[in-house]
Amino acid sequence: MNPFGTEGPEPADRAVEERRGTAERFRKTDLPLARLWTYYYGLGGGIDEMSLDAYLHEALDIPAGQVALIAMAMTELMEGESL
Amino acid sequence: MAQDSSLTTSDQMQDLLLESPGFPEFLLGLATISASLLGSDGSVTCTITVERDGGPATVASSSEEGRRLDETQYAFDDGPCLTAARQQRLVLIPDLKSDHRWSDYLEAALKEGVRSVLAVPIPTDPFSHAGLNCYANRMGAFSEETVALLGEHAAAMSRVLRIALRLHGAEIHPDHLRAALKSRAVVDAAVSLIMLQQHGGREGALEVLQLAAKSGNRRMQEVATDIVRGAGLPGPRRDGGQE
Numbered sequence: 001m002n003p004f005g006t007e008g009p010e011p012a013d014r015a016v017e018e019r020r021g022t023a024e025r026f027r028k029t030d031l032p033l034a035r036l037w038t039y040y041y042g043l044g045g046g047i048d049e050m051s052l053d054a055y056l057h058e059a060l061d062i063p064a065g066q067v068a069l070i071a072m073a074m075t076e077l078m079e080g081e082s083l
Numbered sequence: 084m085a086q087d088s089s090l091t092t093s094d095q096m097q098d099l100l101l102e103s104p105g106f107p108e109f110l111l112g113l114a115t116i117s118a119s120l121l122g123s124d125g126s127v128t129c130t131i132t133v134e135r136d137g138g139p140a141t142v143a144s145s146s147e148e149g150r151r152l153d154e155t156q157y158a159f160d161d162g163p164c165l166t167a168a169r170q171q172r173l174v175l176i177p178d179l180k181s182d183h184r185w186s187d188y189l190e191a192a193l194k195e196g197v198r199s200v201l202a203v204p205i206p207t208d209p210f211s212h213a214g215l216n217c218y219a220n221r222m223g224a225f226s227e228e229t230v231a232l233l234g235e236h237a238a239a240m241s242r243v244l245r246i247a248l249r250l251h252g253a254e255i256h257p258d259h260l261r262a263a264l265k266s267r268a269v270v271d272a273a274v275s276l277i278m279l280q281q282h283g284g285r286e287g288a289l290e291v292l293q294l295a296a297k298s299g300n301r302r303m304q305e306v307a308t309d310i311v312r313g314a315g316l317p318g319p320r321r322d323g324g325q326e
Binding site for chain 2: 068
């Protein structure tokens with residue numbers, strides 16, 4: 001997951017990495033933003049759709065907990081589609 | 084002359100597409116443009132009905148009377164306009180008093196002062212159907228010429244409407260909204276329980292749910308459902324459980 005493995009955890013860098021990864025995944029899925037936000041909301045997500053949009057366009061930092069929920073929402077949604 | 088006016092109309096419809104904040108506003112604009120095509124004296128009311136798969140219909144009307152007429156049709160779940168939209172065929176009723184199809188509905192429409200009806204299908208995509216409905220307060224209000232004009236108008240609307248359905252499509256999926264609401268309720272309930280038991284915060288509780296979902300290869304909502312039903316907490320006892 002972390003290509004720059006050995007060095008001690010740089011939270012800022014890790015966040016950038018994760019955000020980039022999530023944003024990239026989102027672009028590949030062809031998932032409408034509103035659909036992702038709705039699902040993420042269902043998982044207990046706490047940020048609004050516009051902030052999610054900004055986050056996915058790498059224009060906004062959001063708390064790590066929310067990042068994890070967004071990633072989870074994307075994974076579950078995609079699993080659902082391949083079923 | 085006719086060409087000029089239809090050109091202006093399609094410009095108007097494009098502007099409408101760009102300026103409408105949501106789908107209902109867009110449809111309302113289309114209904115108003117359609118009514119103005121048929122004369123500016125307000126003697127004809129236009130409504131537009133769009134039904135989508137698994138979703139509620141959206142109805143827009145150029146007047147209050149039209150809205151009531153469409154709602155009546157929905158109450159009967161049948162009528163000239165629903166027929167036009169669902170079966171994609173044109174329905175013309177020159178005089179409501181001498182027509183015997185949809186008798187219950189037509190009676191209700193007569194009471195509203197309607198004497199003739201024209202319903203034109205608007206082709207969309209395989210997941211939805213739409214129709215333009217015109218109500219007039221005198222019989223025989225729709226000449227052959229008007230019918231042809233509205234046929235062309237419906238074809239022009241078809242293009243913008245298909246774009247609008249795509250633009251505004253993602254927002255209106257009632258099944259997804261319902262699923263999200265249900266999931267949120269369960270997750271929130273589970274989060275409350277976890278917080279209470281661990282004297283912890285919301286973030287931490289969500290994390291517990293996520294970890295349990297990941298390690299059990301299950302969906303978060305399933306894990307949350309179990310917890311709400313009384314299953315033990317999937318507590319990540321990283322410290323060996325010592326308090």
